Amino acid sequence: MKFNRAELSYFLSLLAVGSMLGLWFVAPMLSLALMGLGLGYGSLVWTQGLTIALVVLVLGAVWKQHGALVPAAIASGREKRFRLGSVLTGLANLTVGLALLGSVLGYLLHREFFLAAGFVIAGALMLALPLNIVGILCIETSRQRP
Numbered sequence: 001m002k003f004n005r006a007e008l009s010y011f012l013s014l015l016a017v018g019s020m021l022g023l024w025f026v027a028p029m030l031s032l033a034l035m036g037l038g039l040g041y042g043s044l045v046w047t048q049g050l051t052i053a054l055v056v057l058v059l060g061a062v063w064k065q066h067g068a069l070v071p072a073a074i075a076s077g078r079e080k081r082f083r084l085g086s087v088l089t090g091l092a093n094l095t096v097g098l099a100l101l102g103s104v105l106g107y108l109l110h111r112e113f114f115l116a117a118g119f120v121i122a123g124a125l126m127l128a129l130p131l132n133i134v135g136i137l138c139i140e141t142s143r144q145r146p
Helices: 005-036 043-066 079-109 111-142
Strands: none
Touching (some): 005 079, 005 111, 079 111
16 A cells, blocks of 8 residues: 555545545434434444444555555646645645644643634634545546546
8 A cells, every 4th residue: 555645635535525425424324224223322423433434444445456545647737636636635634633733732731622622623624624525526537537
């Protein structure tokens, strides 16, 4: 498996967007199926974890099968689109990382900051998810198709 910054940034972007879509569409159906089996409302928490784990497994399998997530061959004339997508996914991941770091440091400096930390992280995710979606679309449309 190839491992570089572009792969890691693209993986984290796909993980964020895939988890969001999975929690919107897959988790409700999975929770209904588990509740139908008689597992009760406790299965709601498990379905969220299972959905995110499923997204990680799918991304890991694709990465292992193809050797990379980021396209190795960029179509001519689409290099700018690929660079824009890489910058957008990197910026989105940097935003979330800084929000997490700021929340941890804020909590260590002032214990009541945990009340605001959720808003800081949620705001960063609300900014990062559209950036990730546009970045993923830019990277995927720059891929050279066989």
